Every structure is written in C-alpha cells, then in structure tokens.
Amino acid sequence: MRLLHRKQFPTSKDISGCAISGMMSEIGAPMSGEAIIRSIANMHDRSNGLGGGFAAYGIYPEMRDRYALHVMYDAIDDKQETERLISRWCTVYGDETIPTRPSALVRHPPILHRYFVNIKPEVMERFCDETEDDAIVDLVMTINNESKGGFVFSSGKNMGVFKGVGFPEDIGEFYRLDEYQAYIWTSHGRFPTNTTGWWGGAHPFSLLDWSVVHNGEISSYGINKRYLDNFGYKCALHTDTEVIAYLFDLLVRKHRLPFEAACLAMAPPFWPQLERLPETRRELARTLRIVYGGALLNGPFSVLVGHSGGMVGFNDRTKLRPMVGARKGDMVYMASEEGAIREVCNDPEVVWHAAGGVPIMAHLKEPEKVIGAEATARLKAHSCKLPAGAWQESPRAGRAAASVQ
Amino acid sequence: MSKRLVQAEFNVERDPERCIQCQVCVRQCSNQVHAYDEEAEQVTCDEASCVGCQRCATLCPTGAITIKKAPPDFAPDNNWTSDVIQNIYRQAETGGVLLSAMGxxxxxxxxxxxxxxxxxxxxxxxxxxxxxxxxxxxxLGAKPNAVELSFDDQGGPSLATKLAPQLVLSTPIMFSAMSYGAISYNAFESLARAAGQYGTFANSGEGGLHKDFWPHGPNMIVQVASGRFGVDIDYLKVAAAVEIKIGQGAKPGIGGHLPGEKVDERISQTRMIPVGSDAISPAPHHDIYSIEDLRQLIYSLKEATRYQKPISVKIAAVHNVAAIASGIVRAGADIVAIDGYKGGTGAAPTMIRNNVGIPIEFALAAVDDRLRQEGIRNQASVVACGGFRSSADVVKAIALGADAVYIGTAALVALGCHLCQKCYTGKCNWGIATQDPYLTRRLNPDIGARRLVNLLRGWSHEIKEMMGGMGINAIESLRGNREHLRGVGLSDRELSILGIKAAGE
Incomplete structure (x- = not known):
C-alpha cells in the first residue's frame, strides 16, 4: 500500500475537480465545526476520497498574536530536523500534538503537530525593511522546499487548516472539528484527476492567514507561477490553488489593492464589457488588466478565500464552475451547490448565483471586538477595504444584481 | 572571355505545344531570361540568368513554362556540395563577398x-x-510592478498610477522593419495600410518615412538606426513609437548598404541624402559604444517625444542576448525586440547570414527567464522576430514568453514574394524589392493591403482556435505559459534552456 502521508510534490501540475463550502458570521459569533462538516458532506459525490480539508478562523483566542504553525511529518526523525529549524528562527510559546480521533476511514495519517511562534528579534534583523509576515513566509518556504519530511500546512494567526486524504466529513471527524469554535469555516472535498493525492496536497492551501479552497483548473497556471516568481514566491506544490493564495498575498497584502480590485485583476471583464464601464472605473479596470496580465486566472474555477477579516468567493469570468451565495441575518454562506447551504441554513433571506468574475464579499463588521486591536490594526495595514458604497456599481455592466450585499 | 564555371541554378522548360509566343514572359522577366527571336518567330531563353522567382510560370496564360531547380549535380560529396563549389567559383571570378537576401x-x-x-x-x-x-x-510598453489606488475621492478609488505610453495591438503580430528603399513604395504602402486596417503596427525600417506615409503614422513604428536616415523631429512626432535599431538577426554586427542606383528622387527625400548617393549604415551607432550611451539615446528620444511614445530597442539574438536585453531594459527601453538568426534581410553577406547569431527560440526563452529572475520583466515588453512562418510559430513564441512578434518574410510572401532571395539585385519581378517603376507598379497597394489583412485575420483565427483548445480566452494567459508547451526530439539541455518539459512529462 502506498503511504499517502509521505511528503511528495507531484512533478506536473495537479488538476482536480471538487466541492467547496464556506460560512461566516459577520459579527464574529463562534460556531463549532459540526455545521460545516454537514454542509460539505452534502456534496459527497463531488469528491472521491482523495482529499478533504477545512480552514477555521478564530480558533486560538488565547494565542491569537502568535503564528500557529501546523506541521505534518513523515517520521519522528523529520520532526527533530524541522524543529531544529523552527527553534533557530522562532520563539516557541507552546506546542502540542494536534488532537485527532482515530478512525478506520482515515488511514495512515502523518505525525501532526502544532507550534505557536513568533520570529526571534535577532532573526528579524536579517529582513531589513520586511515584516514578520515576510519572515514567516520565508520560513514556510524553507521548510517546505528543503526539509526532507516536514511540511507546514498552516501558518496564520488565530486560525488553522486541518486536512488530509479521505472524504472531507471523515477528515472533519478525525480532527475533532466539532470541538473548535470559529467565526469563519471553509471546507473542501477533492476529486483529483491525475495524482494519487497526499496529505499535504489536500485543500485548503494556506499561507499566513490566507486560506484557499478551490474547484477547477487554472489553465493560466504556467504564467501565474512565473509571474509570482518575479516577486519571490516559489510555487513548489504544483497546484493551481497555491498560485491563488500567493496572488492574494501579493495583490492584497503587498500591493495593497482592495479585494474587489484584486478580483478585478484576477478575473477582469472582457474588453468590450470594460469599454461600457463609466469612465473612471474603465480607466481603473483597464490599467489593472494591463499591469496584472500575469495574474489573470484563466480556465474554470470557483474559489473561496478566507482571511482573518472575512471571506471572498469568486469564480472565473465566464463562470465555468458553480458558486452559490446566501445570506441570513449576520451569516453569509458560499458553496458549490445550493443544497450544501440549505443543509445548514433553513430559510436563507437571499440566495443567488454569483456572476462570472464578480466577487462575493463577507467582512467582519466590528473586527476589534472579535479579533482584538492588534489583529485589527494588522488587518487594516495588510488589506485595504473599499469605503462603503464605493463599488456599488458592478464592474460587469448590467449585472449589478449579482453582488447583493 | 572563357565560359563561366558557374552553372545555371534553374531549368526553364517551355512546352512548345502550349506556348503561343505571346511574349508575356519576355515582358515580365527583369533578368532577361526570356527573349523573342524575331527571325525565328520564337521565344528563346537564357537559363543562366534565371533566379527561380516563378513570375513567368505564374503569369504564362497557357501554363507552358515550368521552372525547376537545376541539378548542378557535381560528384556526390556531403562536404563539398554543389552549392559550396558554385560559391567558390563565383568568388574566384570576382574576388567579392557572397551576397544573399531573405533569411x-x-x-x-x-x-x-x-x-x-x-x-x-x-x-x-x-x-x-x-x-x-x-x-x-x-x-506593448513598460508596466509598473503594482497599481496604486487613492481613496481621497468619495466616489470610489481612483488611480494613483499613471501608465507609461502603450501600443495597443488587436493581434500580437506586427510587420517587421523593412525600409522604403529596400522595398518599393507600393510594398511599403501595402504594409502601412494593412497595419492601420487591422489595428496593428508596421515598422518603417531605417530608411525614413516619406511624407505620403505620414497619415499612417499612428500605426507606424519608426526606426533610428546607425545611418540616422530620415530622422528629424517630424519623423519622431508622426510615429506611434520609435525603435532604436542596434542589430538585425540576418546580419548581426554589420551595417547596411543601399546602392546609389536605387536612390531616386523620392528615396532621396525620404532618407535625406542626395539622389544617386549610396546610403551606408555603419556597423555600430557612432554615438553608442556602451550601454550608458544607449541610455542617453533612449532618453534623448523620450525627451524629443515628450515621453508620449514607447521607445523600442531592437537587437540581433547573439550569444549573450539575455544579459544584453537585461541591460537594455535597465537602460530604459519600453520594448525590446529580439531578432533571431533566421531573420530576413534585403541583403547580407551569405556567411554572416548563415553563421552568425542564435535561434530565436533559445534567445527568447533566455531573455524572458533572465528578465523574470531579475524581477524586471514588467518594465519592458519583449517582441520576437526572425523566421515566423505560421500562426503556430507565433503561439509557441508567445507561450515561451514573447508579448508579440514581428513578421517580415511572411508578409512579403503574402504580397507575392517567391523567396528567390535576390532582393539585393533590385530586379524583383514581383514589384516588392525594387525601385524600377516598370516593376513596382506590378504591386497594387489596394490588393497588397487586402492580402496582408487577410493573412493577419487568418493567423488570428488560428491563434484563437489554438488558445480555445487550451482552455485560455485571453492572450495574457498564454504569454509565458510554458506549461502548454512540450518538446519532442530535444536534448535535456535544450529542454532546460527552453524551460519546457518533454512530451509525456
């Protein structure tokens, strides 16, 4: 039997079909993982047992200012090697085995461990004008590319990714997600079409507090990867999903574009649609498209991007993958199928199918209350929110109804 | 004078059953292969002068003429082929440099x-x-690494980034630099008009821009080459972009020479040189002996054009092309054009044409990689040229990393060129590479422009079909996307330089 927990990077691009589902409380009300497991299980047939995973935000309130590194190891020796690296770079404020519930349906798990860390001040000195986030990115890339059997699959603050080989509902049970309380949950069931799948290759893919679950195939992957290389991102995993996470990190965190503008760069309107926009918007959309040609995501996809301040769902500009949005009170739901939403939300106030390329946005209404002052300041510094009402008009002329808020 | 050792390269076969002695061939052949013998009342021929341009065979109303490659089959030898021997005979006769044209x-x-x-x-x-x-x-043009927005305005975000000037192409194909002088007035006009009609650009080459062509300025890239022919402020102002020509794929490292007999009144006005004088382009620009000199010229041209126009720099693909291109981008060029060793020309020494420079495939891959490694790929667009034969070549070049391509030979073939490779004789029977009014009027610019537009349309359709097959609906997602390329019959080293995988991987 092949050991699917072994660290393995496929040599060619990984292609997969999938199910995705996400839910968020905009007032930051904590929810256990029980509902999201039911939601993703509702789409059982969209995955084939070769990968499932979840991202949860707000789960480590006592450690919310530490980076939570979730690491999987092939063997105990690999753990020692990687831990040496972590302790050289970081002050470790706590570490423990990630609690699991043994299950016959989830076989051969790797060693799963988590660490709560900050970069040591003397290490930060090497990073000149860069931030602690940049240093964490560097550490994650170093471990994932260079260590033999260690793989960091989650590295954000006050959030965590839980994933593995199996059906998503079984993975959720395995990780005891019903015992966590989060204000955002995203989930993924995987149907890979050309690789056998390994634990690290399941979704969500995550870097810092970005997590991405993705259904589809990015036909522009080859150039997206080389475009990111320009800015120092190394795409080692050969998954499309990885480039989406890095593109959000680049466009939103580094280039400080609002999410709407970042989505406009990644799934721009067609030129004739663009010509019909009002003049100021047209110039903006046109410039974004010209400058970020390498970031354009082509091919069929629907993705859910989670971050500590909210959740973004969007799909390709010709809408070749399904994406449904729904809202009830302070809850926002996004999923591949409406049934997955109705499974966990009896009578949504509004349900709509997202238009191609038009993002569905959910934001924490009062982030200070939910994630604390420091995280809010960081959120503001790292992501730029459009002023209310600034983007009422949909960038797709005539499809404004799609972005119901 | 003794009989020449050089033998005829073509056989002219005339079917006496079909020939009606109409003498179309006599009138069409500028090489005087065909003649009419009044006494015998018969068309005769001198095969030794035939260049194989197929004009007579194409126009013969009864299809009586067939032009075939003549043997000269000297004793079989893989080293000393008939071509090699013939070339030595020619040089032994004249003591000259062997000349060739096209790629x-x-x-x-x-x-x-x-x-x-x-x-x-x-x-x-x-x-x-x-x-x-x-x-x-x-x-095409320089792009910033990031777009900056400002939020002061209550109405929503506005752009804080001002984009450098860009050329907008409806298809990623432009016409290569071919000067008026090297090609005829009508050929030049056909290219300029087709570029305008299809929404792309033609390149003036280094021979200036005749006033008649100024209305085509919005679709012209004008060249500033080592001879500086026809360069004045109006020339720079009228164009959409300016290209500094450093070198050319067919003849890297050497200059150019338009013989005085081609310099008639109109060409003299266009090039700003006296009628009948040779137009000699020196091998280097005499004001560019280093990269910092190039920077000065780039910024002189930017100043002169008020920073309203992209400045391109064209170089031949030579061994160190990646480092040179990087220097050019850092020197401030908005576009870098790389011309591979299969690029065409109106005249080049044969040895140079066939032996100097490197293939565009490797040059392009190396340049794109290098600019990305240095994080400066956004700062300039890369245009590839040199021997593009079909839309498939164009798609592959874009997937390797080019923003657009220049086509020269393919465009001339669309105008009727049969690639006889004798452009430098000035006797082009198709009215393309000649200034003889009797010959140039054979090319009607209305028809020429239409044929070129048809070519662009046909290739663009094919490019769209190939992209659609890949599941890509925007050219941005094809550009530099080497995942969509696979190599067959290539060594590991070749694959790694091209940055592509082998078929089956």
Missing part, C-alpha cells in the same frame, strides 16, 4: 517544429472562439 536558408532545425502545443480534455473545457469571447488585445 538563413540552410537546413538547420527550426526548433518551433520540435515544440508541441497542449489542448484541454475533460477537466477543463476547451473554448469555441466562434461562440465565446477570445481576446488577443496586446499592450
């Missing part, structure tokens, strides 16, 4: 043929360009 015709591999394209099956739907949008719009 390298030797049997060296075209690497495009060893690269295959991808298509979607199942996991990613292929797209039908006849039903769905398929976008080829291309922007």
């Amino acid at each position: 390298n015709d030797t049997a060296k591999t075209s690497w495009w043929d060893n690269i295959l394209l991808n298509a979607s099956q199942v996991t990613n739907p292929s797209i039908d360009p006849l039903r769905e949008p398929m976008e080829l719009t291309t922007f």
Whole structure:
C-alpha cells in the first residue's frame, strides 16, 4: 500500500475537480465545526476520497498574536530536523500534538503537530525593511522546499487548516472539528484527476492567514507561477490553488489593492464589457488588466478565500464552475451547490448565483471586538477595504444584481 | 572571355505545344531570361540568368513554362556540395563577398517544429472562439510592478498610477522593419495600410518615412538606426513609437548598404541624402559604444517625444542576448525586440547570414527567464522576430514568453514574394524589392493591403482556435505559459534552456 502521508510534490501540475463550502458570521459569533462538516458532506459525490480539508478562523483566542504553525511529518526523525529549524528562527510559546480521533476511514495519517511562534528579534534583523509576515513566509518556504519530511500546512494567526486524504466529513471527524469554535469555516472535498493525492496536497492551501479552497483548473497556471516568481514566491506544490493564495498575498497584502480590485485583476471583464464601464472605473479596470496580465486566472474555477477579516468567493469570468451565495441575518454562506447551504441554513433571506468574475464579499463588521486591536490594526495595514458604497456599481455592466450585499 | 564555371541554378522548360509566343514572359522577366527571336518567330531563353522567382510560370496564360531547380549535380560529396563549389567559383571570378537576401536558408532545425502545443480534455473545457469571447488585445510598453489606488475621492478609488505610453495591438503580430528603399513604395504602402486596417503596427525600417506615409503614422513604428536616415523631429512626432535599431538577426554586427542606383528622387527625400548617393549604415551607432550611451539615446528620444511614445530597442539574438536585453531594459527601453538568426534581410553577406547569431527560440526563452529572475520583466515588453512562418510559430513564441512578434518574410510572401532571395539585385519581378517603376507598379497597394489583412485575420483565427483548445480566452494567459508547451526530439539541455518539459512529462 502506498503511504499517502509521505511528503511528495507531484512533478506536473495537479488538476482536480471538487466541492467547496464556506460560512461566516459577520459579527464574529463562534460556531463549532459540526455545521460545516454537514454542509460539505452534502456534496459527497463531488469528491472521491482523495482529499478533504477545512480552514477555521478564530480558533486560538488565547494565542491569537502568535503564528500557529501546523506541521505534518513523515517520521519522528523529520520532526527533530524541522524543529531544529523552527527553534533557530522562532520563539516557541507552546506546542502540542494536534488532537485527532482515530478512525478506520482515515488511514495512515502523518505525525501532526502544532507550534505557536513568533520570529526571534535577532532573526528579524536579517529582513531589513520586511515584516514578520515576510519572515514567516520565508520560513514556510524553507521548510517546505528543503526539509526532507516536514511540511507546514498552516501558518496564520488565530486560525488553522486541518486536512488530509479521505472524504472531507471523515477528515472533519478525525480532527475533532466539532470541538473548535470559529467565526469563519471553509471546507473542501477533492476529486483529483491525475495524482494519487497526499496529505499535504489536500485543500485548503494556506499561507499566513490566507486560506484557499478551490474547484477547477487554472489553465493560466504556467504564467501565474512565473509571474509570482518575479516577486519571490516559489510555487513548489504544483497546484493551481497555491498560485491563488500567493496572488492574494501579493495583490492584497503587498500591493495593497482592495479585494474587489484584486478580483478585478484576477478575473477582469472582457474588453468590450470594460469599454461600457463609466469612465473612471474603465480607466481603473483597464490599467489593472494591463499591469496584472500575469495574474489573470484563466480556465474554470470557483474559489473561496478566507482571511482573518472575512471571506471572498469568486469564480472565473465566464463562470465555468458553480458558486452559490446566501445570506441570513449576520451569516453569509458560499458553496458549490445550493443544497450544501440549505443543509445548514433553513430559510436563507437571499440566495443567488454569483456572476462570472464578480466577487462575493463577507467582512467582519466590528473586527476589534472579535479579533482584538492588534489583529485589527494588522488587518487594516495588510488589506485595504473599499469605503462603503464605493463599488456599488458592478464592474460587469448590467449585472449589478449579482453582488447583493 | 572563357565560359563561366558557374552553372545555371534553374531549368526553364517551355512546352512548345502550349506556348503561343505571346511574349508575356519576355515582358515580365527583369533578368532577361526570356527573349523573342524575331527571325525565328520564337521565344528563346537564357537559363543562366534565371533566379527561380516563378513570375513567368505564374503569369504564362497557357501554363507552358515550368521552372525547376537545376541539378548542378557535381560528384556526390556531403562536404563539398554543389552549392559550396558554385560559391567558390563565383568568388574566384570576382574576388567579392557572397551576397544573399531573405533569411538563413540552410537546413538547420527550426526548433518551433520540435515544440508541441497542449489542448484541454475533460477537466477543463476547451473554448469555441466562434461562440465565446477570445481576446488577443496586446499592450506593448513598460508596466509598473503594482497599481496604486487613492481613496481621497468619495466616489470610489481612483488611480494613483499613471501608465507609461502603450501600443495597443488587436493581434500580437506586427510587420517587421523593412525600409522604403529596400522595398518599393507600393510594398511599403501595402504594409502601412494593412497595419492601420487591422489595428496593428508596421515598422518603417531605417530608411525614413516619406511624407505620403505620414497619415499612417499612428500605426507606424519608426526606426533610428546607425545611418540616422530620415530622422528629424517630424519623423519622431508622426510615429506611434520609435525603435532604436542596434542589430538585425540576418546580419548581426554589420551595417547596411543601399546602392546609389536605387536612390531616386523620392528615396532621396525620404532618407535625406542626395539622389544617386549610396546610403551606408555603419556597423555600430557612432554615438553608442556602451550601454550608458544607449541610455542617453533612449532618453534623448523620450525627451524629443515628450515621453508620449514607447521607445523600442531592437537587437540581433547573439550569444549573450539575455544579459544584453537585461541591460537594455535597465537602460530604459519600453520594448525590446529580439531578432533571431533566421531573420530576413534585403541583403547580407551569405556567411554572416548563415553563421552568425542564435535561434530565436533559445534567445527568447533566455531573455524572458533572465528578465523574470531579475524581477524586471514588467518594465519592458519583449517582441520576437526572425523566421515566423505560421500562426503556430507565433503561439509557441508567445507561450515561451514573447508579448508579440514581428513578421517580415511572411508578409512579403503574402504580397507575392517567391523567396528567390535576390532582393539585393533590385530586379524583383514581383514589384516588392525594387525601385524600377516598370516593376513596382506590378504591386497594387489596394490588393497588397487586402492580402496582408487577410493573412493577419487568418493567423488570428488560428491563434484563437489554438488558445480555445487550451482552455485560455485571453492572450495574457498564454504569454509565458510554458506549461502548454512540450518538446519532442530535444536534448535535456535544450529542454532546460527552453524551460519546457518533454512530451509525456
């Protein structure tokens, strides 16, 4: 039997079909993982047992200012090697085995461990004008590319990714997600079409507090990867999903574009649609498209991007993958199928199918209350929110109804 | 004078049953292959002068003429082939330099043929360009690394980034630099008009821009080359972009020479030189002996054009092309054009044409890689040129990393060129590479422009079909996307330089 927990990077691009589902409380009300497991299980047939995973935000309130590194190891020796690296770079404020519930349906798990860390001040000195986030990115890339059997699959603050080989509902049970309380949950069931799948290759893919679950195939992957290389991102995993996470990190965190503008760069309107926009918007959309040609995501996809301040769902500009949005009170739901939403939300106030390329946005209404002052300041510094009402008009002329808020 | 050792390269076969002695061939052949013998009342021929341009065979109303490659089959020898021997005979007669025209015709591999394209099956739907949008719009010019927005305005975000000037192409194909002088007035006009009609650009070459062509300025890239012919402020102002020509793929490292007999009144006005004088382009620019000199010229041209126009720099693909291109981008060029060793020319020493420079495939891959490694790929667009024969070559070049391509030979073939490679004689029977009014009027610019537009349309359709097959609906997603390329029959080293995988990987 092949050991699917072994660290393995496929040599060619990984292609997969999938199910995705996400839910968020905009007032930051904590929810256990029980509902999201039911939601993703509702789409059982969209995955084939070769990968499932979840991202949860707000789960480590006592450690919310530490980076939570979730690491999987092939063997105990690999753990020692990687831990040496972590302790050289970081002050470790706590570490423990990630609690699991043994299950016959989830076989051969790797060693799963988590660490709560900050970069040591003397290490930060090497990073000149860069931030602690940049240093964490560097550490994650170093471990994932260079260590033999260690793989960091989650590295954000006050959030965590839980994933593995199996059906998503079984993975959720395995990780005891019903015992966590989060204000955002995203989930993924995987149907890979050309690789056998390994634990690290399941979704969500995550870097810092970005997590991405993705259904589809990015036909522009080859150039997206080389475009990111320009800015120092190394795409080692050969998954499309990885480039989406890095593109959000680049466009939103580094280039400080609002999410709407970042989505406009990644799934721009067609030129004739663009010509019909009002003049100021047209110039903006046109410039974004010209400058970020390498970031354009082509091919069929629907993705859910989670971050500590909210959740973004969007799909390709010709809408070749399904994406449904729904809202009830302070809850926002996004999923591949409406049934997955109705499974966990009896009578949504509004349900709509997202238009191609038009993002569905959910934001924490009062982030200070939910994630604390420091995280809010960081959120503001790292992501730029459009002023209310600034983007009422949909960038797709005539499809404004799609972005119901 | 003794009989020449050089033998005829073509056989002219005339079917006496079909020939009606109409003498069309006599009037059409500027090489005087055909003549009419009044006494015998018969058309005769001098095969030794035939260049194989097929004009007579094409126009013969009864199809009586067949032009075939003549043997000269000297004793079989893989080293000392008939071509090699004939060349030595020619040089022994004259003591001159062997001349050629058009691109390298030797049997060296075209690497495009060893690269295959991808298509979607199942996991990613292929797209039908006849039903769905398929976008080829291309922007050439410097791009910033990031777009900055400002939020002061209550109405929403506004742009804080001002974009450098861009050329907007409706398809990623432009016409290469071919000067008025090297080609005829009508050929030049056909190219300029076609560029305007299809929404792309033609390049003036280094011979200036005649006033008659100024209305085509918005679709012209004008060249500033080492001879500086026809360069004045109006020339720079009228154009859409300015290109500094450092070198050319067919003859890297050497200059050019338009013989005085071609310099008639109109060409003299255009080039700003006296009628009948030779137009000599020196090998280097005498004000560019280093990269910092190039920077000065780039910024002189930017100043002169008020920073309203992209400045391109064209170089031949030579061994160190990646480092040179990087220097050019850092020197401030908005576009770098790389001309491979198969690039065409109106005249080049044969040895240079066939032996100097490197293939565009490797040069392009190396330049794109290098600019990305240095994080400066956004700062300039890369245009590839040199021997593009079909839309498939164009798609492969874009997937390797080019923003657009220049086509020269293919455009001339669309105008009727039969690639006899004798442009430098000035006797082009197709009215393309000649200034003889009797010959130039054979090319009607209305028809020429229409044929060129047809070519661009045909290739663009094919590009869209290939992109659709890959599941890509915007040219941005094809550009530099080497995942969609696979190599066959290439060594590991070749694959690694091209940055592509082998078929089956």
